[in-house]
Amino acid sequence: MNSDEEQGESQKPQRAPLRLITVGGGRGGVGKSLLAQNLAIYLAQLGKAVVLVDADATGANLHAHFGLSAAQREPSLDPNDVKSFQRALIPTSVPGLSLLPATHDSMETPSIQRPGRKGRWIAKVRTLPVEFVVIDVGPGHGHFALDVMLASDVGIVVTVPEPPAIEATYRFVRAAFVRRLRRALFRDRFRLPILQRALNDLGGLPGPLDLVRSVIRTDRALATMAWVEAHRMHLQLIVNQTRVRTDLELGTWMSGLSARHYGVPLDELGYIEHDDTVWLTVRRNKPLLIDSPTCKAARNLERIARRVVALLAARNEKGASPPTFPLEMPTLYAALGITRTSSDEEVRRAYKRQKEIYAQGGLATASLLSEDQLKAERARLDEAYDTLLDPVRRRAYDLSTFPDTDEPEALAARATRPALAAEQIMLQNELAREIGPETEFTGALLRKVRESQAIEIAEISARTKIAKAHLIAIEEENFGLLPAIVYVRGFVAELAKYLKLDPAQVQKTYLRRVREALAVSSGKGTG
Numbered sequence: 001m002n003s004d005e006e007q008g009e010s011q012k013p014q015r016a017p018l019r020l021i022t023v024g025g026g027r028g029g030v031g032k033s034l035l036a037q038n039l040a041i042y043l044a045q046l047g048k049a050v051v052l053v054d055a056d057a058t059g060a061n062l063h064a065h066f067g068l069s070a071a072q073r074e075p076s077l078d079p080n081d082v083k084s085f086q087r088a089l090i091p092t093s094v095p096g097l098s099l100l101p102a103t104h105d106s107m108e109t110p111s112i113q114r115p116g117r118k119g120r121w122i123a124k125v126r127t128l129p130v131e132f133v134v135i136d137v138g139p140g141h142g143h144f145a146l147d148v149m150l151a152s153d154v155g156i157v158v159t160v161p162e163p164p165a166i167e168a169t170y171r172f173v174r175a176a177f178v179r180r181l182r183r184a185l186f187r188d189r190f191r192l193p194i195l196q197r198a199l200n201d202l203g204g205l206p207g208p209l210d211l212v213r214s215v216i217r218t219d220r221a222l223a224t225m226a227w228v229e230a231h232r233m234h235l236q237l238i239v240n241q242t243r244v245r246t247d248l249e250l251g252t253w254m255s256g257l258s259a260r261h262y263g264v265p266l267d268e269l270g271y272i273e274h275d276d277t278v279w280l281t282v283r284r285n286k287p288l289l290i291d292s293p294t295c296k297a298a299r300n301l302e303r304i305a306r307r308v309v310a311l312l313a314a315r316n317e318k319g320a321s322p323p324t325f326p327l328e329m330p331t332l333y334a335a336l337g338i339t340r341t342s343s344d345e346e347v348r349r350a351y352k353r354q355k356e357i358y359a360q361g362g363l364a365t366a367s368l369l370s371e372d373q374l375k376a377e378r379a380r381l382d383e384a385y386d387t388l389l390d391p392v393r394r395r396a397y398d399l400s401t402f403p404d405t406d407e408p409e410a411l412a413a414r415a416t417r418p419a420l421a422a423e424q425i426m427l428q429n430e431l432a433r434e435i436g437p438e439t440e441f442t443g444a445l446l447r448k449v450r451e452s453q454a455i456e457i458a459e460i461s462a463r464t465k466i467a468k469a470h471l472i473a474i475e476e477e478n479f480g481l482l483p484a485i486v487y488v489r490g491f492v493a494e495l496a497k498y499l500k501l502d503p504a505q506v507q508k509t510y511l512r513r514v515r516e517a518l519a520v521s522s523g524k525g526t527g
Contacts, residue, residue, distance in 0.1 A: 022101035022152035026168025028139035031240035036136040044097035049130040056138030060102030137204040141175035167367035174205035207262035236269040253364035270304040310422035334383035427452035440509040443477040
Protein backbone atom coordinates (compact mmCIF):
# COMPACT_ATOMS: atom_id res chain seq x y z
CA MET A 1 0.00 0.00 0.00
CA ASN A 2 1.49 3.36 -1.01
CA SER A 3 1.46 6.52 1.08
CA ASP A 4 -1.60 7.97 -0.73
CA GLU A 5 -3.59 4.82 0.01
CA GLU A 6 -2.45 4.86 3.63
CA GLN A 7 -3.51 8.49 3.95
CA GLY A 8 -6.90 7.65 2.41
CA GLU A 9 -7.38 4.80 4.84
CA SER A 10 -6.52 7.02 7.81
CA GLN A 11 -9.03 9.65 6.69
CA LYS A 12 -11.95 7.19 6.53
CA PRO A 13 -14.48 7.91 9.30
CA GLN A 14 -14.24 5.43 12.13
CA ARG A 15 -17.43 3.43 12.64
CA ALA A 16 -18.91 3.77 16.11
CA PRO A 17 -18.45 0.63 18.22
CA LEU A 18 -21.38 -1.77 18.07
CA ARG A 19 -23.65 -1.62 21.11
CA LEU A 20 -25.48 -4.78 22.12
CA ILE A 21 -28.88 -4.46 23.85
CA THR A 22 -30.60 -7.63 25.04
CA VAL A 23 -34.22 -8.04 26.09
CA GLY A 24 -35.19 -11.12 28.10
CA GLY A 25 -36.76 -12.29 31.32
CA GLY A 26 -38.09 -15.35 33.01
CA ARG A 27 -41.67 -15.63 31.79
CA GLY A 28 -43.23 -15.60 28.34
CA GLY A 29 -45.94 -13.19 27.29
CA VAL A 30 -44.76 -10.20 29.34
CA GLY A 31 -43.92 -7.92 26.40
CA LYS A 32 -40.30 -8.65 25.46
CA SER A 33 -41.03 -8.55 21.73
CA LEU A 34 -42.99 -5.31 22.13
CA LEU A 35 -40.06 -3.68 23.88
CA ALA A 36 -37.34 -5.04 21.59
CA GLN A 37 -38.99 -4.00 18.33
CA ASN A 38 -39.94 -0.49 19.50
CA LEU A 39 -36.54 0.10 21.11
CA ALA A 40 -34.93 -0.79 17.78
CA ILE A 41 -37.34 1.51 15.94
CA TYR A 42 -36.56 4.42 18.28
CA LEU A 43 -32.82 4.01 17.68
CA ALA A 44 -33.36 3.83 13.92
CA GLN A 45 -35.45 7.01 14.06
CA LEU A 46 -32.43 8.73 15.61
CA GLY A 47 -30.64 8.05 12.32
CA LYS A 48 -28.69 5.05 13.59
CA ALA A 49 -28.04 1.79 11.74
CA VAL A 50 -29.83 -0.90 13.75
CA VAL A 51 -30.37 -4.65 13.53
CA LEU A 52 -33.20 -6.32 15.45
CA VAL A 53 -32.42 -9.98 16.16
CA ASP A 54 -35.08 -12.57 16.88
CA ALA A 55 -33.24 -15.12 19.02
CA ASP A 56 -36.30 -16.72 20.60
CA ALA A 57 -35.64 -20.32 19.62
CA THR A 58 -39.11 -21.55 20.59
CA GLY A 59 -41.47 -18.66 19.80
CA ALA A 60 -39.96 -16.52 17.03
CA ASN A 61 -42.48 -13.88 15.96
CA LEU A 62 -40.76 -10.54 15.40
CA HIS A 63 -41.15 -10.87 11.64
CA ALA A 64 -44.95 -10.84 12.00
CA HIS A 65 -44.88 -7.44 13.73
CA PHE A 66 -43.42 -5.95 10.55
CA GLY A 67 -45.54 -7.94 8.11
CA LEU A 68 -42.48 -9.94 6.98
CA SER A 69 -41.81 -13.64 6.44
CA ALA A 70 -39.86 -15.85 8.82
CA ALA A 71 -36.44 -17.19 7.87
CA GLN A 72 -36.34 -20.60 6.22
CA ARG A 73 -32.77 -21.47 7.17
CA GLU A 74 -30.15 -20.32 9.64
CA PRO A 75 -27.17 -18.23 8.55
CA SER A 76 -23.85 -20.04 8.59
CA LEU A 77 -21.68 -19.98 11.69
CA ASP A 78 -18.58 -20.80 9.63
CA PRO A 79 -15.91 -18.26 10.70
CA ASN A 80 -14.63 -18.18 7.11
CA ASP A 81 -18.03 -16.98 5.87
CA VAL A 82 -17.74 -13.52 7.40
CA LYS A 83 -20.87 -12.06 5.77
CA SER A 84 -23.34 -14.88 6.39
CA PHE A 85 -25.30 -12.88 8.97
CA GLN A 86 -25.30 -9.77 6.75
CA ARG A 87 -26.83 -11.75 3.91
CA ALA A 88 -29.56 -13.02 6.22
CA LEU A 89 -30.75 -9.51 7.15
CA ILE A 90 -34.17 -8.41 5.91
CA PRO A 91 -34.86 -4.66 5.50
CA THR A 92 -37.96 -3.39 7.30
CA SER A 93 -40.28 -0.49 6.48
CA VAL A 94 -38.35 1.62 9.03
CA PRO A 95 -35.34 3.35 7.41
CA GLY A 96 -32.09 2.15 8.97
CA LEU A 97 -33.63 -0.91 10.65
CA SER A 98 -33.04 -4.48 9.48
CA LEU A 99 -34.34 -7.71 10.96
CA LEU A 100 -32.40 -10.92 11.51
CA PRO A 101 -35.36 -13.31 11.79
CA ALA A 102 -35.29 -16.72 13.41
CA THR A 103 -36.00 -19.87 11.43
CA HIS A 104 -39.61 -21.00 11.28
CA ASP A 105 -40.96 -24.56 11.13
CA SER A 106 -37.43 -25.91 11.35
CA MET A 107 -37.01 -29.66 11.86
CA GLU A 108 -33.58 -29.20 13.43
CA THR A 109 -32.62 -27.90 16.86
CA PRO A 110 -31.65 -24.22 16.49
CA SER A 111 -27.90 -23.71 16.50
CA ILE A 112 -28.09 -21.34 19.46
CA GLN A 113 -29.33 -24.27 21.58
CA ARG A 114 -26.56 -26.65 20.55
CA PRO A 115 -23.41 -27.02 22.67
CA GLY A 116 -20.46 -24.89 21.62
CA ARG A 117 -22.45 -22.69 19.22
CA LYS A 118 -23.35 -19.72 21.45
CA GLY A 119 -19.91 -18.12 21.37
CA ARG A 120 -19.72 -18.31 17.58
CA TRP A 121 -23.24 -16.93 17.25
CA ILE A 122 -22.48 -13.91 19.48
CA ALA A 123 -19.21 -13.30 17.63
CA LYS A 124 -21.09 -13.30 14.32
CA VAL A 125 -23.63 -10.80 15.65
CA ARG A 126 -20.84 -8.48 16.73
CA THR A 127 -19.49 -8.37 13.16
CA LEU A 128 -22.65 -6.76 11.80
CA PRO A 129 -21.80 -3.31 10.31
CA VAL A 130 -24.28 -1.32 12.43
CA GLU A 131 -24.23 0.84 15.54
CA PHE A 132 -26.87 -1.01 17.57
CA VAL A 133 -28.04 -4.61 17.78
CA VAL A 134 -31.21 -5.29 19.77
CA ILE A 135 -31.73 -8.98 20.64
CA ASP A 136 -34.93 -10.62 21.84
CA VAL A 137 -33.68 -13.80 23.56
CA GLY A 138 -37.14 -15.03 24.51
CA PRO A 139 -38.34 -16.34 27.90
CA GLY A 140 -36.59 -18.53 30.44
CA HIS A 141 -33.15 -18.62 32.03
CA GLY A 142 -31.42 -21.10 29.75
CA HIS A 143 -27.69 -20.77 29.17
CA PHE A 144 -28.10 -19.01 25.84
CA ALA A 145 -30.41 -16.31 27.22
CA LEU A 146 -28.16 -15.76 30.24
CA ASP A 147 -24.91 -15.68 28.25
CA VAL A 148 -26.23 -13.16 25.72
CA MET A 149 -27.72 -11.02 28.49
CA LEU A 150 -24.45 -10.99 30.45
CA ALA A 151 -22.42 -10.22 27.31
CA SER A 152 -24.55 -7.22 26.33
CA ASP A 153 -23.94 -3.54 26.98
CA VAL A 154 -27.47 -3.17 28.35
CA GLY A 155 -29.45 -6.21 29.53
CA ILE A 156 -33.18 -5.63 30.11
CA VAL A 157 -35.47 -7.93 32.08
CA VAL A 158 -39.21 -7.47 31.45
CA THR A 159 -41.95 -8.44 33.89
CA VAL A 160 -45.63 -7.72 34.53
CA PRO A 161 -47.39 -7.08 37.87
CA GLU A 162 -48.35 -10.72 38.42
CA PRO A 163 -46.83 -13.13 40.99
CA PRO A 164 -45.72 -15.82 38.46
CA ALA A 165 -43.88 -13.22 36.36
CA ILE A 166 -42.26 -11.60 39.40
CA GLU A 167 -41.13 -15.00 40.68
CA ALA A 168 -39.59 -15.74 37.27
CA THR A 169 -37.82 -12.37 37.30
CA TYR A 170 -36.14 -12.98 40.66
CA ARG A 171 -35.18 -16.47 39.48
CA PHE A 172 -33.61 -14.96 36.35
CA VAL A 173 -31.46 -12.64 38.51
CA ARG A 174 -30.23 -15.53 40.65
CA ALA A 175 -29.59 -17.72 37.60
CA ALA A 176 -27.64 -14.92 35.90
CA PHE A 177 -25.43 -14.55 38.98
CA VAL A 178 -24.71 -18.28 39.27
CA ARG A 179 -24.04 -18.53 35.53
CA ARG A 180 -21.65 -15.58 35.61
CA LEU A 181 -19.76 -16.97 38.59
CA ARG A 182 -19.45 -20.45 37.09
CA ARG A 183 -18.09 -19.00 33.86
CA ALA A 184 -15.56 -16.93 35.82
CA LEU A 185 -14.39 -20.11 37.59
CA PHE A 186 -14.49 -22.31 34.49
CA ARG A 187 -10.75 -23.07 34.55
CA ASP A 188 -10.28 -22.92 38.33
CA ARG A 189 -10.14 -26.60 39.33
CA PHE A 190 -9.68 -25.73 42.99
CA ARG A 191 -12.51 -23.25 43.63
CA LEU A 192 -15.12 -24.61 41.23
CA PRO A 193 -15.74 -27.73 43.40
CA ILE A 194 -16.02 -25.48 46.48
CA LEU A 195 -18.65 -23.42 44.68
CA GLN A 196 -20.54 -26.53 43.62
CA ARG A 197 -20.59 -27.86 47.19
CA ALA A 198 -21.94 -24.55 48.44
CA LEU A 199 -24.64 -24.57 45.76
CA ASN A 200 -25.61 -28.12 46.70
CA ASP A 201 -25.77 -27.21 50.39
CA LEU A 202 -27.90 -24.14 49.78
CA GLY A 203 -30.12 -25.84 47.21
CA GLY A 204 -31.68 -24.23 44.16
CA LEU A 205 -30.38 -20.92 42.85
CA PRO A 206 -29.10 -18.81 45.76
CA GLY A 207 -28.86 -15.05 45.72
CA PRO A 208 -25.40 -13.44 45.89
CA LEU A 209 -25.69 -12.52 49.58
CA ASP A 210 -26.64 -16.05 50.64
CA LEU A 211 -23.84 -17.60 48.61
CA VAL A 212 -21.22 -15.15 49.84
CA ARG A 213 -22.20 -15.68 53.48
CA SER A 214 -21.97 -19.44 52.97
CA VAL A 215 -18.65 -19.51 51.12
CA ILE A 216 -16.80 -16.98 53.25
CA ARG A 217 -16.51 -19.53 56.05
CA THR A 218 -14.25 -21.75 53.94
CA ASP A 219 -12.77 -19.54 51.21
CA ARG A 220 -12.73 -15.77 51.66
CA ALA A 221 -11.09 -15.23 48.26
CA LEU A 222 -13.92 -17.09 46.55
CA ALA A 223 -16.49 -15.07 48.52
CA THR A 224 -14.82 -11.83 47.42
CA MET A 225 -14.76 -13.00 43.82
CA ALA A 226 -18.46 -13.94 43.96
CA TRP A 227 -19.32 -10.50 45.36
CA VAL A 228 -17.33 -8.74 42.63
CA GLU A 229 -18.98 -10.80 39.89
CA ALA A 230 -22.42 -10.06 41.34
CA HIS A 231 -21.78 -6.32 41.13
CA ARG A 232 -20.53 -6.57 37.56
CA MET A 233 -24.07 -7.51 36.53
CA HIS A 234 -26.08 -4.53 35.36
CA LEU A 235 -29.57 -5.84 34.74
CA GLN A 236 -32.28 -3.29 33.96
CA LEU A 237 -35.91 -3.87 34.97
CA ILE A 238 -39.06 -2.83 33.10
CA VAL A 239 -42.59 -3.44 34.39
CA ASN A 240 -45.09 -3.80 31.55
CA GLN A 241 -48.90 -3.53 31.59
CA THR A 242 -49.16 -1.33 34.67
CA ARG A 243 -52.68 -0.29 35.67
CA VAL A 244 -52.77 1.06 39.24
CA ARG A 245 -50.46 3.05 41.53
CA THR A 246 -48.84 -0.01 43.10
CA ASP A 247 -48.02 -1.31 39.62
CA LEU A 248 -46.18 1.94 38.84
CA GLU A 249 -44.13 1.57 42.02
CA LEU A 250 -43.43 -2.14 41.53
CA GLY A 251 -40.15 -1.57 39.68
CA THR A 252 -38.84 0.67 42.46
CA TRP A 253 -39.87 -1.84 45.10
CA MET A 254 -38.34 -4.83 43.29
CA SER A 255 -35.10 -2.92 42.77
CA GLY A 256 -34.86 -2.09 46.47
CA LEU A 257 -35.75 -5.63 47.53
CA SER A 258 -33.13 -7.09 45.22
CA ALA A 259 -30.53 -4.75 46.71
CA ARG A 260 -31.60 -5.63 50.24
CA HIS A 261 -31.93 -9.41 49.95
CA TYR A 262 -29.64 -10.29 47.03
CA GLY A 263 -26.99 -7.62 47.52
CA VAL A 264 -27.34 -6.25 43.97
CA PRO A 265 -30.13 -4.03 42.65
CA LEU A 266 -32.26 -4.58 39.60
CA ASP A 267 -31.80 -1.13 38.11
CA GLU A 268 -35.27 0.24 37.40
CA LEU A 269 -35.52 1.48 33.80
CA GLY A 270 -39.19 2.42 33.64
CA TYR A 271 -42.70 1.10 33.11
CA ILE A 272 -45.18 0.69 30.25
CA GLU A 273 -48.82 1.44 31.01
CA HIS A 274 -51.59 -0.92 29.96
CA ASP A 275 -52.93 0.42 26.69
CA ASP A 276 -55.49 -1.21 24.38
CA THR A 277 -53.73 0.50 21.48
CA VAL A 278 -50.94 -2.06 21.80
CA TRP A 279 -53.04 -5.08 20.83
CA LEU A 280 -54.75 -3.07 18.09
CA THR A 281 -51.38 -2.39 16.46
CA VAL A 282 -50.44 -6.07 16.80
CA ARG A 283 -53.67 -7.01 15.02
CA ARG A 284 -52.64 -4.67 12.18
CA ASN A 285 -49.09 -6.08 11.99
CA LYS A 286 -47.73 -2.62 12.75
CA PRO A 287 -45.11 -1.60 15.35
CA LEU A 288 -46.50 0.68 18.06
CA LEU A 289 -44.12 3.61 17.49
CA ILE A 290 -45.03 3.61 13.80
CA ASP A 291 -48.79 3.02 14.01
CA SER A 292 -49.69 4.96 17.19
CA PRO A 293 -46.69 7.07 18.30
CA THR A 294 -48.75 9.40 20.51
CA CYS A 295 -50.50 6.81 22.70
CA LYS A 296 -49.47 6.52 26.35
CA ALA A 297 -47.68 3.17 25.91
CA ALA A 298 -45.65 4.64 23.03
CA ARG A 299 -44.69 7.62 25.21
CA ASN A 300 -43.55 5.21 27.93
CA LEU A 301 -41.49 3.24 25.40
CA GLU A 302 -39.85 6.40 24.06
CA ARG A 303 -38.77 7.43 27.54
CA ILE A 304 -37.37 3.96 28.23
CA ALA A 305 -35.47 4.07 24.93
CA ARG A 306 -34.09 7.49 25.78
CA ARG A 307 -32.83 6.16 29.10
CA VAL A 308 -31.14 3.26 27.31
CA VAL A 309 -29.31 5.76 25.08
CA ALA A 310 -28.32 7.76 28.16
CA LEU A 311 -27.06 4.62 29.94
CA LEU A 312 -24.90 3.69 26.94
CA ALA A 313 -23.41 7.18 26.93
CA ALA A 314 -22.61 6.92 30.65
CA ARG A 315 -21.46 3.30 30.68
CA ASN A 316 -17.91 4.14 31.84
CA GLU A 317 -18.91 3.64 35.48
CA LYS A 318 -18.78 -0.15 35.09
CA GLY A 319 -15.37 -0.37 36.70
CA ALA A 320 -16.57 0.95 40.06
CA SER A 321 -15.58 -1.28 42.96
CA PRO A 322 -18.45 -3.07 44.76
CA PRO A 323 -19.42 -2.10 48.31
CA THR A 324 -18.23 -4.15 51.25
CA PHE A 325 -20.67 -6.98 51.76
CA PRO A 326 -22.59 -6.91 55.06
CA LEU A 327 -21.97 -9.80 57.39
CA GLU A 328 -24.24 -8.42 60.08
CA MET A 329 -27.96 -7.65 60.03
CA PRO A 330 -28.74 -4.29 58.35
CA THR A 331 -29.17 -1.37 60.73
CA LEU A 332 -32.59 -0.05 61.64
CA TYR A 333 -31.92 2.89 59.35
CA ALA A 334 -31.11 0.57 56.46
CA ALA A 335 -34.25 -1.45 57.18
CA LEU A 336 -36.34 1.66 56.53
CA GLY A 337 -34.14 2.88 53.69
CA ILE A 338 -33.19 6.13 55.41
CA THR A 339 -30.06 7.73 56.90
CA ARG A 340 -29.15 8.80 60.44
CA THR A 341 -30.03 12.41 59.61
CA SER A 342 -33.63 11.56 58.64
CA SER A 343 -36.34 13.49 60.47
CA ASP A 344 -39.27 11.98 62.36
CA GLU A 345 -41.56 12.70 59.41
CA GLU A 346 -39.16 10.91 57.06
CA VAL A 347 -39.13 7.94 59.46
CA ARG A 348 -42.94 7.79 59.39
CA ARG A 349 -43.13 7.99 55.59
CA ALA A 350 -40.41 5.35 55.17
CA TYR A 351 -42.12 3.02 57.64
CA LYS A 352 -45.45 3.32 55.82
CA ARG A 353 -43.76 2.63 52.49
CA GLN A 354 -41.85 -0.42 53.73
CA LYS A 355 -44.89 -1.88 55.48
CA GLU A 356 -46.74 -1.72 52.16
CA ILE A 357 -43.85 -3.45 50.39
CA TYR A 358 -43.60 -6.25 52.96
CA ALA A 359 -47.37 -6.67 53.41
CA GLN A 360 -48.73 -10.20 53.32
CA GLY A 361 -49.53 -11.10 49.73
CA GLY A 362 -47.57 -8.13 48.41
CA LEU A 363 -46.60 -8.34 44.74
CA ALA A 364 -42.99 -7.22 45.08
CA THR A 365 -42.10 -9.97 47.57
CA ALA A 366 -43.69 -12.80 45.55
CA SER A 367 -41.40 -15.85 45.95
CA LEU A 368 -38.62 -13.67 47.35
CA LEU A 369 -39.29 -14.42 51.03
CA SER A 370 -41.04 -17.19 52.92
CA GLU A 371 -43.92 -16.39 55.25
CA ASP A 372 -41.61 -16.63 58.28
CA GLN A 373 -39.11 -14.29 56.65
CA LEU A 374 -41.86 -11.80 55.87
CA LYS A 375 -42.98 -11.85 59.51
CA ALA A 376 -39.39 -11.28 60.64
CA GLU A 377 -39.03 -8.32 58.23
CA ARG A 378 -42.27 -6.75 59.46
CA ALA A 379 -41.16 -7.19 63.07
CA ARG A 380 -37.85 -5.52 62.18
CA LEU A 381 -39.72 -2.59 60.64
CA ASP A 382 -41.84 -2.22 63.79
CA GLU A 383 -38.66 -2.23 65.89
CA ALA A 384 -37.10 0.44 63.66
CA TYR A 385 -40.23 2.61 63.86
CA ASP A 386 -40.54 2.39 67.65
CA THR A 387 -36.82 2.93 68.25
CA LEU A 388 -36.12 5.78 65.82
CA LEU A 389 -39.17 7.85 66.83
CA ASP A 390 -38.22 7.72 70.51
CA PRO A 391 -35.40 10.27 71.10
CA VAL A 392 -33.97 8.42 74.09
CA ARG A 393 -34.02 4.99 72.45
CA ARG A 394 -32.69 6.42 69.18
CA ARG A 395 -29.70 8.02 70.89
CA ALA A 396 -28.95 4.82 72.81
CA TYR A 397 -29.19 2.79 69.59
CA ASP A 398 -26.87 5.18 67.74
CA LEU A 399 -24.26 5.05 70.50
CA SER A 400 -24.32 1.25 70.61
CA THR A 401 -24.35 0.74 66.84
CA PHE A 402 -22.00 3.53 65.73
CA PRO A 403 -19.77 4.16 68.77
CA ASP A 404 -16.75 5.64 66.98
CA THR A 405 -17.59 6.17 63.32
CA ASP A 406 -20.34 7.27 61.03
CA GLU A 407 -22.86 4.73 59.85
CA PRO A 408 -21.11 2.24 57.54
CA GLU A 409 -22.37 1.66 54.05
CA ALA A 410 -25.32 -0.71 54.25
CA LEU A 411 -27.75 -2.29 51.87
CA ALA A 412 -30.69 -0.01 52.38
CA ALA A 413 -34.14 -1.02 51.22
CA ARG A 414 -34.27 1.76 48.64
CA ALA A 415 -33.77 1.51 44.91
CA THR A 416 -30.96 2.99 42.87
CA ARG A 417 -31.88 4.70 39.61
CA PRO A 418 -28.77 4.88 37.39
CA ALA A 419 -30.94 5.06 34.27
CA LEU A 420 -32.83 8.04 35.66
CA ALA A 421 -29.59 9.78 36.66
CA ALA A 422 -28.08 9.18 33.20
CA GLU A 423 -31.24 10.49 31.54
CA GLN A 424 -31.17 13.64 33.67
CA ILE A 425 -27.57 14.39 32.73
CA MET A 426 -28.29 13.86 29.04
CA LEU A 427 -31.40 16.07 29.11
CA GLN A 428 -29.65 18.80 31.08
CA ASN A 429 -26.82 18.90 28.54
CA GLU A 430 -29.33 19.13 25.69
CA LEU A 431 -31.36 21.86 27.41
CA ALA A 432 -28.22 23.94 28.04
CA ARG A 433 -27.91 24.18 24.25
CA GLU A 434 -31.62 24.59 23.50
CA ILE A 435 -32.78 27.22 26.00
CA GLY A 436 -31.81 30.84 25.41
CA PRO A 437 -33.32 34.37 25.42
CA GLU A 438 -35.31 33.68 22.23
CA THR A 439 -36.44 30.13 22.99
CA GLU A 440 -40.06 29.32 22.23
CA PHE A 441 -41.43 27.11 24.99
CA THR A 442 -43.58 24.30 23.65
CA GLY A 443 -45.37 21.65 25.65
CA ALA A 444 -42.70 19.11 24.65
CA LEU A 445 -39.93 21.44 25.86
CA LEU A 446 -41.67 21.99 29.20
CA ARG A 447 -41.96 18.23 29.60
CA LYS A 448 -38.27 17.85 28.81
CA VAL A 449 -37.35 20.44 31.46
CA ARG A 450 -39.54 18.66 34.01
CA GLU A 451 -38.04 15.26 33.24
CA SER A 452 -34.50 16.66 33.39
CA GLN A 453 -35.23 17.55 37.03
CA ALA A 454 -36.85 14.15 37.78
CA ILE A 455 -40.11 15.84 38.76
CA GLU A 456 -43.41 14.02 38.38
CA ILE A 457 -46.63 15.76 37.35
CA ALA A 458 -48.29 14.61 40.58
CA GLU A 459 -45.66 16.51 42.59
CA ILE A 460 -46.28 19.75 40.66
CA SER A 461 -50.03 19.32 41.02
CA ALA A 462 -49.77 18.82 44.78
CA ARG A 463 -47.63 21.94 45.25
CA THR A 464 -49.31 24.31 42.78
CA LYS A 465 -52.91 23.01 43.11
CA ILE A 466 -53.14 22.81 39.30
CA ALA A 467 -55.11 19.75 38.24
CA LYS A 468 -53.01 16.91 36.79
CA ALA A 469 -55.28 16.83 33.73
CA HIS A 470 -54.47 20.48 33.00
CA LEU A 471 -50.72 19.94 33.43
CA ILE A 472 -50.83 16.97 31.06
CA ALA A 473 -52.85 19.02 28.55
CA ILE A 474 -50.25 21.81 28.73
CA GLU A 475 -47.41 19.39 27.97
CA GLU A 476 -49.33 17.65 25.20
CA GLU A 477 -50.65 20.97 23.84
CA ASN A 478 -54.16 19.60 23.96
CA PHE A 479 -55.63 23.08 24.12
CA GLY A 480 -59.24 21.88 23.89
CA LEU A 481 -58.92 20.42 27.40
CA LEU A 482 -57.67 23.68 28.93
CA PRO A 483 -59.89 26.36 30.53
CA ALA A 484 -60.09 30.00 29.41
CA ILE A 485 -56.79 31.55 28.42
CA VAL A 486 -56.75 33.83 31.48
CA TYR A 487 -56.49 30.70 33.65
CA VAL A 488 -53.94 29.10 31.35
CA ARG A 489 -51.77 32.21 31.80
CA GLY A 490 -51.67 31.61 35.55
CA PHE A 491 -51.08 27.87 35.14
CA VAL A 492 -48.12 28.42 32.83
CA ALA A 493 -46.59 31.03 35.13
CA GLU A 494 -46.81 28.73 38.16
CA LEU A 495 -45.40 25.82 36.17
CA ALA A 496 -42.48 27.98 34.96
CA LYS A 497 -41.69 29.07 38.52
CA TYR A 498 -41.72 25.48 39.75
CA LEU A 499 -39.35 24.44 36.96
CA LYS A 500 -37.07 27.45 37.67
CA LEU A 501 -37.73 29.02 34.27
CA ASP A 502 -38.42 32.65 33.35
CA PRO A 503 -42.21 32.96 33.80
CA ALA A 504 -42.48 35.96 31.47
CA GLN A 505 -40.71 34.20 28.60
CA VAL A 506 -42.63 30.96 29.08
CA GLN A 507 -45.95 32.82 29.26
CA LYS A 508 -45.23 34.94 26.19
CA THR A 509 -44.12 32.10 23.90
CA TYR A 510 -46.50 29.39 25.09
CA LEU A 511 -49.61 31.58 25.09
CA ARG A 512 -48.76 32.70 21.57
CA ARG A 513 -48.95 29.04 20.52
CA VAL A 514 -52.29 28.68 22.31
CA ARG A 515 -53.78 31.73 20.55
CA GLU A 516 -52.51 30.60 17.13
CA ALA A 517 -53.92 27.11 17.61
CA LEU A 518 -57.29 28.46 18.80
CA ALA A 519 -57.42 30.88 15.87
CA VAL A 520 -56.81 28.05 13.40
CA SER A 521 -59.44 25.92 15.13
CA SER A 522 -61.94 28.78 15.09
CA GLY A 523 -61.28 29.41 11.40
CA LYS A 524 -61.95 25.77 10.57
CA GLY A 525 -65.14 25.88 12.57
CA THR A 526 -66.51 28.93 10.72
CA GLY A 527 -65.43 27.62 7.34
